[in-house]
Amino acid sequence: MNTSQTVEQLQVKWITPENFQLYGQVIFPSDDGKAFDLEDAQLNLKNGTPRFYIMRLQKRGRKFHKITRHVQCTQCLGSLEGKDWLIAVCPPHNDLHEPVLAEIAAFRIPGNCFIKLNEGTWHAGPYFDHEFVDFYNLELVDTNVVDHFTYDFLKNHQIEIEMV
Secondary structure (H helix, E strand, C coil): CCCCCEEEEECEEECCHHHHCCCEEEECCCCCCCCCCCCCCCCCCCCCCEEEEEEEEECCCCEECEEEECCCCCEEEEECCCCCEEEEEECCCCCCCCCCHHHCEEEEECCCCEEEECCCCEEEEEECCCCEEEEEEEEECCHHHHCCEEEEHHHHHCEEEEEC
16 A cells, blocks of 8 residues: 655635635725625525634644535635735535545635635635734634534545645
């Protein structure tokens, strides 16, 4: 049995609403009083009680071998203090039980916006080059207990992915 592992490099792109639409939405600041429209986060939090909190993450490098998805709700993530960050994502394909490796993309998110992940979007991150970043996170109170599906590329394909 071959147990050697390889590192696949994934080129990071700056996020735009257009290049992220397969995975979710990018939400930028808008003027106060603007009416709700399609530029606002289109949320699905109907399957439970929403949880909005701040999580502090320490620097973890840019490599990953596990990717996760939540199929029952959308999730919103954004950094505080204007810090940029990285995330790897893969389209939902909710009829499949694993992500399509060739469809994984990596994005750099500036600190002046947040992202909304569509239901089922695979994601690895947040990652960043800062020592730590505080993130606000909107999901359901039990998302990480009852709606947390993880795929391990190291276990299943002997690969690790590095965002460059």
